[in-house]
Amino acid sequence: MLNYNHLRYFWVVAREGHLTRAANMLHVSQSSLSAQIRKLEHQLGHDLFERRGRGLVLTEVGQIAFEHANEIFSTGDQLLRRLNKDADDVRHVLRVGALATLSRNFQISFLRPVLGSKSVEIVVRSGSLADLLGALEAHRLDVILVNQVPLRDSATNWTAHIIDQQEVSIVGTPARVGRLRDMSKLLNEHPIILPTADVGFRNGFDALVERLNIQPEIIAEVDDMAMMRVLAREDIGLAVLPPIVVTDELTNGRLIEACKLPNIQESFAALTLKQRFPNPALDALLKGVRE
Template sequence: MSTSFNYKHLYYFWVVAKEGGISRAAEKLDMAVQTVSAQVRELERSLGYALLKPAGRGLVLTAAGQAALQQADQIFQLGEDLPTKVRDAVSTPAVRLAVGICDGLPKLVVHRLLLPVIAEPNLRLLCHEGGLDDLLGDLALHRLDIVLADRPAPANPNLKLYSHALGSTTIAWYGTAALVAEAGSNFPDCLATMPLLLPMAHTPLRERLDLWFEQRALRPRVVGEFADSALLKTFGASGMGIFPAAQWAHDDLLAHYAVQRLGPCEGVTEHFFAIGTEKKVQHPLVQRLLQPALQAA
């Protein structure tokens, strides 16, 4: 490949543009002002367009200069990345897994779901949290390998997605020792008078909890609603209120938070799904995530 300009000249121009003037660029490059100016003029000559023009006491980019700067930014950014790319190419390759995590999915459950792959040598795990719709969009664009959610993917004629059941867990009520003691033995009727922390409205778990309250003619005293399950548990552990949590993560919950189990939320179950773009999963780590569910089936 031949070029009509010198990349060294382009680099000097790039520094001039970044520094806002030839004098500052010369100081940064530890070169004479005349040398830097001559290099930029050589670039302009080879391209056939003026890249800089006088403006007051300084210089500004012309339209051609702005276009040249945009290209130079990309060129020299690639150059800065080159040593890392080369080092990564000759080192032990990482096994990459990009996982989307639906907000509201219990973080302790997420950790448990990912346990089958965490011990993978040279694993590079990328976790992205967000709303289900946004995550599914990233999945369709192949920015994610899999999405973990508390519900299957909704029907969408524009997206070909497959939901794989990972399992389910019952729910129980937890709180600090003081709140559990205050609740006494009158469970679950005590939940009508105790302060409660709940997931946000219209989430799958919240809808099941609302139905659970309705079936028992309980009117809960909700003092906090949270989109993030870890935040809900943090406030629950501070004593703000009684809160629901997956019994699947009971041991981890007690180990990480200073709380106790008040009682079961009978009949309420939380389900977990892995959503992907393939009916027959190809990614080896995703296959490993699905294996426990496949064996149970």
């Protein structure tokens, strides 16, 4: 029969991707943890991990074993939560991944319903899309927040939930914008701060200026919305971005929205795995979005 204690040790190591962290979490020595995993590998007849640098990466068989282990232990957690649904000390950990360049205001807006909740602990990690998707597929994240939905194919096992669609505007300091609201004059007469080409709405902007035969002076191309916010605030030029990025500055008057760009929007989405037992905290957030 399968030794479920060995399986649990393997599951924790696979989830953490690091032997030392897993050993500390399980309160066992690294040598003992390694021995337990070797016994599981011997029983299954396959290696479950391969070393890459200082980390551990699942083999193909390891990924299969992890998926089964995740379902087994998630089922156990569901059982405990169901039997203790009225207990005050039930806490859910919500592990959120966000693109390093994503608007912090958007992240806060999405997480606001659970911020400060005594029943939810939030862990937020930022990184590249490739790294975050890898962590999602390895079940080390519950959700990824993005502003551009990546292409899918028949092998894709995640689902994209569109959370919001924001119109894109030209914003700048009151001194620079003044009373000017004409889009063409704004783009022709002032230096422009743009996102890089890999940001979702950049293609729409490029098509717009080409259609209008405008050649704006691009003073900066930035892949970080927080940096665009700073450059606009420092009056380096006019910034092209969704107003949610500069909510605070628009509220206190340091920046103003000169005009909206026609038919250009940025989509914000949450990527999740298709799971039989989704994280209850995440499920509540997505339900709120749908409603």
